[in-house]
Amino acid sequence: MPKPRVIYWFRTDLRLHDSPALKAALDLKPECLYPIWTWDPHYVYRARVGPNRWQYLLDCQSDLSQSITKLNPKSKLFLIREAPQTLFPKLFKQWKITHLVFEKDTDAYGRERDQKVMALAKEAGVEVVVRYGRTLYDPDELVEHNNGKPTMSINQVQAAGKKIGEIPRPIAAPKSLPDPGDTSLDFEQEVPESKPDINAKQRNGDEESYTKLAGPNGDFAVPTMEELGLKPATTQHRGGETIALKMLDEIIANEDYTATFEKPKTAPTAFEPQATTLLSPHMHFGSLSCREFYWRCQDVVDKYKGHASQPPTSLTGQLLFRDMYFGAQASLGYAFGQTYGNSHCRFIPWHLPSKIDTSSGLITGEYLVDNAQAETYFQRWREGRTGFPWIDALMRQLKYEGWIHHLGRHAVACFLTRGGCYVDWERGAEVFEEWLIDHEAACNIGNWQWLSCTAFYAQFYRCYSPIAFPQKWDKEGNFVRKFVPELEKYPQKYIYEPWKAPIADQKKWGCVVKGDGSETEVDGKKAYPKPMFDFPTQREVCIEGLKNAYRIGLYGNDSKVLDGTWRKL
Ligand code: FAD
Numbered sequence: 001m002p003k004p005r006v007i008y009w010f011r012t013d014l015r016l017h018d019s020p021a022l023k024a025a026l027d028l029k030p031e032c033l034y035p036i037w038t039w040d041p042h043y044v045y046r047a048r049v050g051p052n053r054w055q056y057l058l059d060c061q062s063d064l065s066q067s068i069t070k071l072n073p074k075s076k077l078f079l080i081r082e083a084p085q086t087l088f089p090k091l092f093k094q095w096k097i098t099h100l101v102f103e104k105d106t107d108a109y110g111r112e113r114d115q116k117v118m119a120l121a122k123e124a125g126v127e128v129v130v131r132y133g134r135t136l137y138d139p140d141e142l143v144e145h146n147n148g149k150p151t152m153s154i155n156q157v158q159a160a161g162k163k164i165g166e167i168p169r170p171i172a173a174p175k176s177l178p179d180p181g182d183t184s185l186d187f188e189q190e191v192p193e194s195k196p197d198i199n200a201k202q203r204n205g206d207e208e209s210y211t212k213l214a215g216p217n218g219d220f221a222v223p224t225m226e227e228l229g230l231k232p233a234t235t236q237h238r239g240g241e242t243i244a245l246k247m248l249d250e251i252i253a254n255e256d257y258t259a260t261f262e263k264p265k266t267a268p269t270a271f272e273p274q275a276t277t278l279l280s281p282h283m284h285f286g287s288l289s290c291r292e293f294y295w296r297c298q299d300v301v302d303k304y305k306g307h308a309s310q311p312p313t314s315l316t317g318q319l320l321f322r323d324m325y326f327g328a329q330a331s332l333g334y335a336f337g338q339t340y341g342n343s344h345c346r347f348i349p350w351h352l353p354s355k356i357d358t359s360s361g362l363i364t365g366e367y368l369v370d371n372a373q374a375e376t377y378f379q380r381w382r383e384g385r386t387g388f389p390w391i392d393a394l395m396r397q398l399k400y401e402g403w404i405h406h407l408g409r410h411a412v413a414c415f416l417t418r419g420g421c422y423v424d425w426e427r428g429a430e431v432f433e434e435w436l437i438d439h440e441a442a443c444n445i446g447n448w449q450w451l452s453c454t455a456f457y458a459q460f461y462r463c464y465s466p467i468a469f470p471q472k473w474d475k476e477g478n479f480v481r482k483f484v485p486e487l488e489k490y491p492q493k494y495i496y497e498p499w500k501a502p503i504a505d506q507k508k509w510g511c512v513v514k515g516d517g518s519e520t521e522v523d524g525k526k527a528y529p530k531p532m533f534d535f536p537t538q539r540e541v542c543i544e545g546l547k548n549a550y551r552i553g554l555y556g557n558d559s560k561v562l563d564g565t566w567r568k569l
Pocket of ligand 1: 263276277278279280281283284315318319321322325404405406407409410413432436438439440441443444445447448451
């Protein structure tokens, strides 16, 4: 029997430690192992990815490539610039591949892509080996043990998890890696014909990134942001397995922090250092294994002499939430990502009239917030110029650094949807998709549904005030002063409500509250926008809207869009 010739396809697992799929590849005792990454046009052109996340990805790739080379100087991460669906049949042939190995991906697009690649492998006589390793439990198993239903609560995850059995312990990183074989690519690159390029605005117009199979120098190297034609990243957060493991070591070394962590008690206003672990981008790129994270925490908890926190608020509980969203997504597929067609997402007629005509099934009545107004609210929210300093500080931190605390995400998501602007959660989720360095489709979509009270959570009368909520954490307003520096000199009394300060004082403090934020200076003075609405009034409007929507009781799959109007089926 000839020895296996294996492609290891890195995607959601940019690490060497605790990788069940990599272990499976090495267990084949291959004659050669090709560690590859394919530049999927889906990611390059269609997923919304801002410069900060691009940089993070390149960091992860560089670090992984160097770690591979440390284990075998002949090897590295080979980056190939073609869609996997067209590339693999050519690679199988050219490199005489016998096995293709990768980590399981249950994202809606990932599944579709992998099914296609598996069919191509079958045609080529290549054996495919797939292992899950991205979540604590295999999301499909979680669903199966939740009576075949999407996991919509942490209790369901815990109950299904019990039936599956103990979360496996992490696997050590390999100590050596086989040589890659010959890496010639004697075939034409296939570039997709139509590329709906939603990332064009991130680029300088240059698409060098995608022009040669093995990169411009033919060496399969990790590109730079410049080579990709991308604007420079602004975030200070850096990616890569080496950094991830160091961060985890530091967290675990602080036994009190690890064992007593309670999410609702962590301050969303804390920065340098932030109050939570900031490991989410590493979890997204797989530069940290979730089982490594879980067991390192659990081991501290088990040995802890004091009173340790428990799921769902503990650190391990946070990882269970992550699994919950993966389970929901695995079950609902593409429908999970939107209201339309989603059997588990409530239909809220955002900006649409909100009463139902029972004879025709048409939703009629007054607009709660008309479309032009809603668009203005949305743009001002996105750009961090709502006139509410807490919301603006968070949105500016998000854009600049690519990460905000969980309760900060709560605040801006509630504000955009059911607790302020009455704008559809899908629009907010798109902004997060573009700007978050930890953007994880399952977690982003699920959390937006939670915050908009369309799924997972239903207490819509509980809204976050943009004034009282941050005051609880940061009376001084230091977080606002950092991210909205024009208000730096405002005293604590006015930091969350600058519009209430007397105009003479506003001038004295060097920033007047005027306009809608499109002008940053008025009469030679810095300007900060007036609040775009009266919050208490707007909150009542939203609660009224949600009450009506809940009473009507439609879900995304109950309705269809007919001539631009939602109609009950
Ligand atoms: P920690 O509190 O230290 O938690 C440890 C880990 O648990 C995190 O790294 C993360 O992997 C996981 N986790 C914690 N909370 C959640 C949660 N509520 N849902 C899912 N996983 C969780 N998280 C993402 O990873 N990607 C996203 O795209 C994302 N979008 C969000 C959108 C909204 C509107 C909201 C409200 C939350 C979103 N979250 C998302 C969840 C959460 O805010 C982040 O995971 C968390 O803030 C990351 O910071 P951390 O690593 O310090 O978390």
